[in-house]
Amino acid sequence: xxxxxxxxxxxxxxxxxxxxxxxxxxxxxxxxxxxxxxxxxxxxxxxxxxxxxxxxxxxxxxxxxxxxxxxxxxxxxxxxxxxxxxxxxxxxxxxxxxxxxxxxxxxxxxxxxxxxxxxxxxxxxxxxxxxxxxxxxxxxxxxxxxxxxxxxxxxxxxxxxxxxxxxxxxxxxxxxxxxxxxxxxxxxxxxxxxxxxxxxxxxxxxxxxxxxxxxxxxxxxxxxxxxxxxxxxxxxxxxxxxxxxxxxxxxxxxxxxxxxxxxxxxxxxxxxxxxxxxxxxxxxxxxxxxxxxxxxxxxxxxxxxxxxxxxxxxxxxxxxxxxxxxxxxxxxxxx
Amino acid sequence: xxxxxxxxxxxxxxxxxxxxxxxxxxxxxxxxxxxxxxxxxxxxxxxxxxxxxxxxxxxxxxxxxxxxxxxxxxxxxxxxxxxxxxxxxxxxxxxxxxxxxxxxxxxxxxxxxxxxxxxxxxxxxxxxxxxxxxxxxxxxxxxxxxxxxxxxxxxxxxxxxxxxxxxxxxxxxxxxxxxxxxxxxxxxxxxxxxxxxxxxxxxxxxxxxxxxxxxxxxxxxxxxxxxxxxxxxxxxxxxxxxxxxxxxxxxxxxxxxxxxxxxxxxxxxxxxxxxxxxxxxxxxxxxxxxxxxxxxxxxxxxxxxxxxxxxxxxxxxxxxxxxxxxxxxx
Ligand SMILES: Nc1ncnc2c1ncn2[C@@H]1O[C@H](COP(=O)(O)OP(=O)(O)OP(=O)(O)O)[C@@H](O)[C@H]1O
Ligand SMILES: [Mg+2]
Numbered sequence: 001x002x003x004x005x006x007x008x009x010x011x012x013x014x015x016x017x018x019x020x021x022x023x024x025x026x027x028x029x030x031x032x033x034x035x036x037x038x039x040x041x042x043x044x045x046x047x048x049x050x051x052x053x054x055x056x057x058x059x060x061x062x063x064x065x066x067x068x069x070x071x072x073x074x075x076x077x078x079x080x081x082x083x084x085x086x087x088x089x090x091x092x093x094x095x096x097x098x099x100x101x102x103x104x105x106x107x108x109x110x111x112x113x114x115x116x117x118x119x120x121x122x123x124x125x126x127x128x129x130x131x132x133x134x135x136x137x138x139x140x141x142x143x144x145x146x147x148x149x150x151x152x153x154x155x156x157x158x159x160x161x162x163x164x165x166x167x168x169x170x171x172x173x174x175x176x177x178x179x180x181x182x183x184x185x186x187x188x189x190x191x192x193x194x195x196x197x198x199x200x201x202x203x204x205x206x207x208x209x210x211x212x213x214x215x216x217x218x219x220x221x222x223x224x225x226x227x228x229x230x231x232x233x234x235x236x237x238x239x240x241x242x243x244x245x246x247x248x249x250x251x252x253x254x255x256x257x258x259x260x261x262x263x264x265x266x267x268x269x270x271x272x273x274x275x276x277x278x279x280x281x282x283x284x285x286x287x288x289x290x291x292x293x294x295x296x297x298x299x300x301x302x303x304x305x306x307x308x309x310x311x312x313x314x315x316x317x318x319x320x321x322x323x324x325x326x327x328x329x330x331x332x333x334x335x
Numbered sequence: 336x337x338x339x340x341x342x343x344x345x346x347x348x349x350x351x352x353x354x355x356x357x358x359x360x361x362x363x364x365x366x367x368x369x370x371x372x373x374x375x376x377x378x379x380x381x382x383x384x385x386x387x388x389x390x391x392x393x394x395x396x397x398x399x400x401x402x403x404x405x406x407x408x409x410x411x412x413x414x415x416x417x418x419x420x421x422x423x424x425x426x427x428x429x430x431x432x433x434x435x436x437x438x439x440x441x442x443x444x445x446x447x448x449x450x451x452x453x454x455x456x457x458x459x460x461x462x463x464x465x466x467x468x469x470x471x472x473x474x475x476x477x478x479x480x481x482x483x484x485x486x487x488x489x490x491x492x493x494x495x496x497x498x499x500x501x502x503x504x505x506x507x508x509x510x511x512x513x514x515x516x517x518x519x520x521x522x523x524x525x526x527x528x529x530x531x532x533x534x535x536x537x538x539x540x541x542x543x544x545x546x547x548x549x550x551x552x553x554x555x556x557x558x559x560x561x562x563x564x565x566x567x568x569x570x571x572x573x574x575x576x577x578x579x580x581x582x583x584x585x586x587x588x589x590x591x592x593x594x595x596x597x598x599x600x601x602x603x604x605x606x607x608x609x610x611x612x613x614x615x616x617x618x619x620x621x622x623x624x625x626x627x628x629x630x631x632x633x634x635x636x637x638x639x640x641x642x643x644x645x646x647x648x649x650x651x652x653x654x655x656x657x658x659x660x661x662x663x664x665x
Contacts (some may be wrong), residue, residue, distance in 0.1 A: 142475035233443040240397055241458040241510065251457075255448045331494040332447055 013313070020312040025067050028301050034082070035083050035299035037058065040056030051129065057083060061064050070305060073105040079306035084298040089306045092291060097310070098181025099169060100280070100287035103210065104272040106184075106203050110211030111218055112265060118215075119222025119252065120262070126227060132218065141216025150209040165202050167284025168189065174198040206283040210276060212269055221264050226257040259329050263322055274311040345412075346518060346550050347434075351407035354400050355393050361587065365391045370647070373518065378544060378551040380561030382597065383571035386618050389554045392571070393520045397436060398426045414517065432462040435511035439523040441503035445495035452491030455479065455510045462514045474513065481511040482539060483621065500530035508540065515547055518584040522554045537564055542573065551604040556607035557595050562586055567653075570594050571628040573618055576647070581655030590656035593630045628658070634662075 036054050045053075054060050058069065073080060079089040122131040157164040165171075170183050174195040179186045184203070187195035229235065230253055238252045264279075276290025288307060295303035327333045354366035366388045373379050381389050381644050385502070395406050396418065411418040413434065418426065421509060438444045446454060452475060459471040479487035482505040495503055504524060521540065525533040542563060544551050553565055560581060568585050570578040570593065578591040589595040596614035616633035628641040640659045647655050656662075 060343060068574070071633050203637040225553075233440060234439055234446040236401075236447065237438055237507070237510075239399060240430055240436045242427045242429070242461055243457065243463075244427065246458070247461075252449070330448065332496050 006072065009323075013316055016316055017309060017312055018071070021071065021309060022067070024305050024308045025063075025070065028296075028299070028304055029063050029211045031296075031299075033299050035301065039083060054061075054187070064315075070302075074126060074306075074309065079309075080302035082300055084300040084303065088242060089192045091301045093288065093307060093310055095181065096288045100273060100275040100289065102169075102182040102184060103116065103203060103206055103276075103279075103285060103287060104269060105209035106207040107111055107214060107272060109267055111214035111268075114211070114215040115218035116222055116258070119219040120226055120249065120257070122219070122223045123226035123230060123257075124249065131223075131260065134223070138216040138219045139311050141212050146209055146213055146276065147278045147282055149212065150206070150279055153209060154282070163191045164205055169202050169286065170195060170199045190308075194331060206279050206285055209279050209283075210272065213267075214272075217268070218261055218265055222257065222261045225260045226253060228255040229253045232256075255329070259326065262296065262329060263326050266318060266322030266325055268317045271323070274312045292297070343374050346414060346560050347371075347373040347552075348410075348412040348455070349392070350410045350412075352392060352395055352411065353407040354388070354395050354404060356404040358403065358622075360620070362430045364407075364574055364624065365621060366395065367621075367624075369409070369479045369571075369574070369576055371413055371569055371576060371579075373550060373552055374567075375517075375550055376548065378541070378565045378566045380558075380565030381552060381571060382556065382558050382561055382568060384614075385556065386573075386621075387571040388574040389571055392521055393436065393522065393552065393554065394521070397430050397434060399430075399436075410658045428462070431511075431516070432514045433457050433516050434518045434520065435516040436520040436522060437504075437507050437511045437516070437524055438468045440527045441500070441507040442495065443475050443529075444507055445503060447495055450492055450494055451498070451506055452478075454482055455473060455491075455513055455530075456507075458510055463549075465466075478509045479506070481543065482506070484509070497619060500528055501536060504528060504532075504536050505539065508536075508543070512543060513546065518547065518550045519544075520554070523556070525560070526554070526556065531621070533560075547662070557601075557616070558586070559601050570597070573624070574628060575657060576655075577630065577658070578656040580652065584652060584654065586595045588662060589629075590637055590650055590654065590660045590661035592634045594656075596633075 035057065036050050036059065039053065039097055042122060049062075058066060062067070070080075077090075079093075081087065082089050082092050085092050118134050123136040125131050153164075154166060158166040174187075174192070176183070176187050176190055176195050183199040184196060185209050187193070188201060235252055237247065238248055243252070275292070276286045277289040277293055279285065280287045280290040281293065288311070291312075292304055294300075294305040295307065337647075347599045349369055349371040350566055351371040352366050352371075353364065356363040356365055369388070369391070369392055371381075381393075382441070383389055392402060393403065394400050394415070398406075398418065398421075400406055402472065406419065409419070414428070417644065418429065420487075439462065446450070455475045455478065455597055456471050459474055463471065463474075475491065484502065484505060490498075495506070504527075508521075508524070524540065525536050526539045528536060530564050537560065540551065543549070553561065555561060558568075565582050568579065568582045569576055570585075570591065572593050578589070578594045579587065580590075585594060586598060589598055593614070596612075600613045614633060619632065628637070628645045631637045631641045638659070645657050645659060647657050648659055648661055649655055
């Protein structure tokens with residue numbers, strides 16, 4: 001890979017982040033509602049008290065100056081303090097991001113484990129009953145709203161059958177000291193099997209909700225590209241060499257057929273890492289998306305701005321990694 | 336075979352081969368009653384227009400006709416065995432090991448995601464026992480230098496797109512010949528190459544044929560190449576063999592009007608001063624063919640008798656033609 005390519009990509013980040021910041025800033029500034037009023041709530045505060053709070057939060061400045069100040073601070077890594085949490089914004093985000101990352105990783109693992117074998121099988125047995133079932137199932141999966149599936153899972157497995165917890169990441173009784181913030185990982189590092197199992201128990205339903213939708217999409221991508229690859233001359237030539245079926249599929253076909261799957265999966269990972277508002281809300285998952293939504297309701301401007309900025313950075317970085325991955329799989333492309 | 340020569344057992348003997356495709360317009364009989372013998376050590380040319388069934392005939396030999404197509408009947412004997420009766424596993428041991436096949440476009444026939452080295456090594460490993468006397472790497476290197484790839488040790492680690500068209504064709508040949516097959520089916524090995532490279536690749540193929548004692552079937556559109564490289568020619572038309580015999584005598588005195596048309600349409604072969612005439616019309620749809628000569632609609636000398644099923648007639652001298660009056664004779 002050329003160094004120039006990396007630099008180019010980093011430079012592209014500048015206008016993207018500036019644009020995202022501006023849009024978010026405009027949106028929160030134009031939304032009605034006064035953070036000071038919300039914070040003071042029902043407390044009977046004097047106008048003087050309110051005014052000093054306003055100054056403290058930097059809300060007394062005109063909007064353009066507020067934006068310039070935000071950008072200047074952000075450049076030095078200072079995202080300010082959360083109005084609502086009354087702590088540095090960076091701290092709040094660092095606490096919530098691992099939850100979203102954990103959910104993303106498990107969802108993606110579920111999606112890949114389902115979609116690749118099914119997609120390959122559907123392509124190999126094209127037109128068979130199995131192919132048709134898989135195709136219909138993936139159609140349902142793609143078109144099913146995530147919140148609906150989530151609610152159905154909760155109603156059936158948590159409320160009705162009582163097999164699954166309704167919400168949260170882990171029971172209080174199993175909490176472990178924080179290392180990475182990803183409970184599954186932390187519990188393993190610390191050898192706490194009970195915590196690991198409990199966290200797994202909690203993550204299954206939200207991860208399945210996200211994973212199924214993703215699996216449906218990835219299966220369609222895998223099936224389509226596998227069908228295309230299987231018709232290529234190089235598969236016929238490999239077959240004429242006397243290679244066995246397994247070798248033909250795993251080595252000659254899959255390596256080419258997975259190029260689009262991996263690319264789409266990487267892009268979807270970037271999307272998931274931004275957090276899924278609906279799933280995090282339905283399952284009470286304390287992730288990045290939910291904290292941003294809460295921030296919007298409480299007019300917590302610094303938190304919302306920094307949160308969205310973090311999502312944008314993650315998204316762009318994952319896109320970059322997807323490009324790198326693409327070239328690793330496809331020797332014809334050089335970056 | 337000529338009456339004077341001692342009868343030689345064919346290496347490959349195809350009888351009454353039927354290969355069909357189920358398509359939207361109906362059942363396509365892409366290969367319909369084909370009889371072909373290939374003799375040990377010869378280089379036989381198979382010619383015919385696009386769609387005449389050349390590729391499907393020889394894909395059938397390797398059991399590689401894919402859905403929506405299938406082998407609907409006939410027998411394929413190779414070296415004393417009936418290939419159509421083999422299990423999948425047994426057939427796999429024939430493919431690449433005893434009968435190898437190369438295809439027209441080496442760019443699309445080599446896997447873009449695998450190095451050239453791994454693509455040649457895998458066929459060697461597939462067919463040579465693990466305790467083979469020589470490591471596969473050494474054999475692969477030797478094969479690549481045999482087909483004229485300079486610095487094979489470096490080139491092994493490269494991908495197909497890093498080679499020129501002619502080099503890729505050589506690599507495909509090296510892969511096909513890696514296990515020293517008895518029979519090589521070269522399906523249009525040079526159609527994708529320009530003329531000078533064409534000659535280089537074919538000369539290489541012929542040199543290797545002598546060196547390795549191989550039998551070769553050269554499938555091509557180009558009767559000129561057959562005239563230059565093949566001792567015997569088989570002419571196919573619309574899923575049937577319409578004429579076969581020693582190349583010289585077929586070209587000097589074609590018995591079937593289609594063969595005559597093919598020769599007339601090639602400048603190198605038509606006599607000096609004669610006008611080049613392409614054959615009028617098109618190959619018929621292979622669906623719902625009537626029981627008549629398939630060339631009838633395009634034939635300049637068609638007559639009433641051509642409306643019946645035409646058998647192959649033996650013309651002597653190893654020649655056969657599927658025509659009611661071969662060579663214009665009565
Ligand atoms: N996958 C397929 N589906 C449907 N019909 C097919 C398929 N492959 C081949 N055929 C039929 O078989 C006929 C013969 O095809 P074949 O590839 O053997 O021709 P060919 O003589 O090798 O022609 P070319 O010179 O173009 O390679 C075609 O005209 C077509 O009707
Ligand atoms: Mg062909």
